[in-house]
Amino acid sequence: MTLPMAVPAPGLPARVRIHEVGARDGLQNEKGTVPTEVKAEFVRRLAGAGLTTVEATSFVHPRWVPQLADAEQLFPMVSGLPVALPVLVPNERGLDRALALGARRVAVFASATESFAKANLNRTVDEALAMFEPVVARAKAEGVHVRGYLSMCFGDPWEGAVPVPQVVRVCRALLDLGCDELSLGDTIGVATPGHVRALLDALNAEGVPTASLGVHFHDTYGQALANTLAALQHGVTTVDASAGGLGGCPFAKSATGNLATEDLVWMLHGLGIDTGVDLDRLVATSVWMAGHLGRPSPSRTVRALSHDVSHKEQ
Amino acid sequence: MTLPMAVPAPGLPARVRIHEVGARDGLQNEKGTVPTEVKAEFVRRLAGAGLTTVEATSFVHPRWVPQLADAEQLFPMVSGLPVALPVLVPNERGLDRALALGARRVAVFASATESFAKANLNRTVDEALAMFEPVVARAKAEGVHVRGYLSMCFGDPWEGAVPVPQVVRVCRALLDLGCDELSLGDTIGVATPGHVRALLDALNAEGVPTASLGVHFHDTYGQALANTLAALQHGVTTVDASAGGLGGCPFAKSATGNLATEDLVWMLHGLGIDTGVDLDRLVATSVWMAGHLGRPSPSRTVRALSHDVSHKEQ
Numbered sequence: 001m002t003l004p005m006a007v008p009a010p011g012l013p014a015r016v017r018i019h020e021v022g023a024r025d026g027l028q029n030e031k032g033t034v035p036t037e038v039k040a041e042f043v044r045r046l047a048g049a050g051l052t053t054v055e056a057t058s059f060v061h062p063r064w065v066p067q068l069a070d071a072e073q074l075f076p077m078v079s080g081l082p083v084a085l086p087v088l089v090p091n092e093r094g095l096d097r098a099l100a101l102g103a104r105r106v107a108v109f110a111s112a113t114e115s116f117a118k119a120n121l122n123r124t125v126d127e128a129l130a131m132f133e134p135v136v137a138r139a140k141a142e143g144v145h146v147r148g149y150l151s152m153c154f155g156d157p158w159e160g161a162v163p164v165p166q167v168v169r170v171c172r173a174l175l176d177l178g179c180d181e182l183s184l185g186d187t188i189g190v191a192t193p194g195h196v197r198a199l200l201d202a203l204n205a206e207g208v209p210t211a212s213l214g215v216h217f218h219d220t221y222g223q224a225l226a227n228t229l230a231a232l233q234h235g236v237t238t239v240d241a242s243a244g245g246l247g248g249c250p251f252a253k254s255a256t257g258n259l260a261t262e263d264l265v266w267m268l269h270g271l272g273i274d275t276g277v278d279l280d281r282l283v284a285t286s287v288w289m290a291g292h293l294g295r296p297s298p299s300r301t302v303r304a305l306s307h308d309v310s311h312k313e314q
Numbered sequence: 315m316t317l318p319m320a321v322p323a324p325g326l327p328a329r330v331r332i333h334e335v336g337a338r339d340g341l342q343n344e345k346g347t348v349p350t351e352v353k354a355e356f357v358r359r360l361a362g363a364g365l366t367t368v369e370a371t372s373f374v375h376p377r378w379v380p381q382l383a384d385a386e387q388l389f390p391m392v393s394g395l396p397v398a399l400p401v402l403v404p405n406e407r408g409l410d411r412a413l414a415l416g417a418r419r420v421a422v423f424a425s426a427t428e429s430f431a432k433a434n435l436n437r438t439v440d441e442a443l444a445m446f447e448p449v450v451a452r453a454k455a456e457g458v459h460v461r462g463y464l465s466m467c468f469g470d471p472w473e474g475a476v477p478v479p480q481v482v483r484v485c486r487a488l489l490d491l492g493c494d495e496l497s498l499g500d501t502i503g504v505a506t507p508g509h510v511r512a513l514l515d516a517l518n519a520e521g522v523p524t525a526s527l528g529v530h531f532h533d534t535y536g537q538a539l540a541n542t543l544a545a546l547q548h549g550v551t552t553v554d555a556s557a558g559g560l561g562g563c564p565f566a567k568s569a570t571g572n573l574a575t576e577d578l579v580w581m582l583h584g585l586g587i588d589t590g591v592d593l594d595r596l597v598a599t600s601v602w603m604a605g606h607l608g609r610p611s612p613s614r615t616v617r618a619l620s621h622d623v624s625h626k627e628q
Contacts, residue, residue: 005475009508009544161319189618192584193543194323222577222614226539229507230323263536270506270537300536
């Protein structure tokens with residue numbers, strides 16, 4: 001059975017670039033240590049499934065994210081893959097480590113709210129931006145692509161709903177530092193489609209082009225795919241997702257986290273939007289990874305299709 | 315924290331009527347017998363949470379759906395509630411039983427595909443329509459509101475993608491029989507937003523007004539809420555959902571089934587759309603019901619909010 005049937009809708013992009021975050025965002029809060037070889041194989045399989053941007057790891061201090069303390073070992077194991085392999089760098093020290101290994105894409109991570117900046121970076125929003133300034137400047141001088149993650153763009157667990165102008169200000173500041181693209185994060189998953197549209201409209205009104213924007217939705221309240229549809233209707237063509245729905249915000253009460261790449265691909269292919277992804281291979285990859293993590297994938301598409309593709313597991 | 319923040323989007327309805335199917339569609343495939351008093355209390359709590367249409371039970375032959383064999387006992391226990399309480403009737407015998415108890419809203423259930431008509435009703439599509447003809451005619455003569463469910467409007471487990479004209483034909487036939495409204499069912503959850511829009515456009519082109527259409531999405535592949543958004547953008551104001559995401563299609567491989575009412579309400583309230591539903595009371599109801607069924611709700615919103623409302627459980 002060839003489903004979903006591709007039925008395009010007017011006003012949507014012909015192609016979407018999926019920024020796959022499973023190997024970094026998906027694994028970073030994982031409690032048991034995942035062997036470096038398993039992480040490398042995960043990245044290889046994600047690339048093999050057709051994903052063109054596979055965020056590989058994070059060069060934060062190992063004390064912050066012990067799960068990704070093997071970044072130095074992991075990155076050279078995958079850096080020869082013919083896909084973009086962005087890595088997180090929180091500061092100049094992290095940038096040094098990433099550049100020394102030949103990384104060509106890095107990402108900094110800011111917060112739209114003071115509460116989360118304090119919790120995540122132990123800095124004010126502006127202090128964090130000041131910390132990123134030399135990171136972005138040096139990366140750009142090296143010809144390295146810089147993504148700016150922005151957390152808590154819609155709601156914050158301490159502050160509630162986040163005013164749109166507050167988000168726009170930090171987005172503007174990240175672009176002014178030299179970021180090539182932004183990822184608008186709904187870190188606790190509370191956004192709804194009108195809010196997404198309002199933020200994108202406000203960013204455009206401040207001169208931020210839609211082409212520089214990616215969206216990063218969490219499925220805590222089941223809203224991620226509807227919000228993605230709203231973003232696509234606005235012209236967004238970069239969507240973050242995590243294979244199998246791995247990961248989640250440690251500040252959210254629910255176990256559910258990132259938008260599952262498979263659920264996203266089902267919708268995009270159903271809309272006739274090209275992603276380059278082989279859904280069966282991706283599902284097989286998530287089933288394989290779920291086996292290593294010892295629990296089933298929260299992705300509904302993975303659950304529904306995993307009987308079909310289990311014979312393809314290697 | 316008052317979330318979601320209400321941010322309306324242009325072109326959406328001001329109010330949506332949720333057709334709550336948890337007590338019927340949600341429970342009908344439940345293996346262990348749910349006591350009639352629990353079902354009645356479920357219906358009462360759903361009404362108490364502000365749902366104005368609560369499908370109560372089904373007057374099919376008890377051999378078909380043993381779980382709902384207590385329809386005669388249940389219906390009088392809830393019929394005094396000040397909400398609409400539709401019941402399923404497959405044939406004239408079912409209609410007789412429903413009318414004898416004072417039901418004022420009934421629903422027949424047809425299939426858009428021959429395969430499912432055969433599997434579910436042991437009839438061809440047209441033989442099923444012929445069976446419904448006197449049911450609808452007699453209900454209308456009694457002033458009873460008739461809903462027509464149509465299954466497999468997008469995909470079918472045996473036939474694959476279902477051609478839009480095939481669905482339109484059966485919709486037209488159900489309306490010509492006298493049905494007051496239709497519920498377009500994505501029984502196996504394969505639909506995507508462009509397909510939803512294409513079907514609604516085709517129905518309008520055949521003279522079927524959007525006001526007569528409800529949508530009934532399943533979350534098998536995580537698409538239900540994005541599809542609902544597409545339907546709302548088309549002007550649909552009747553959306554079927556199941557409290558806690560109870561139920562599922564026995565023909566789908568996944569455990570996930572109906573769109574969870576709570577996930578729907580989160581989106582609608584986030585869009586500033588009035589539903590009349592008290593989300594906290596609804597979540598508490600689903601947590602209470604999950605306790606009776608002995609497993610957690612698959613609704614992401616229920617999982618995320620259930621810590622907050624558990625103190626409100628009765």
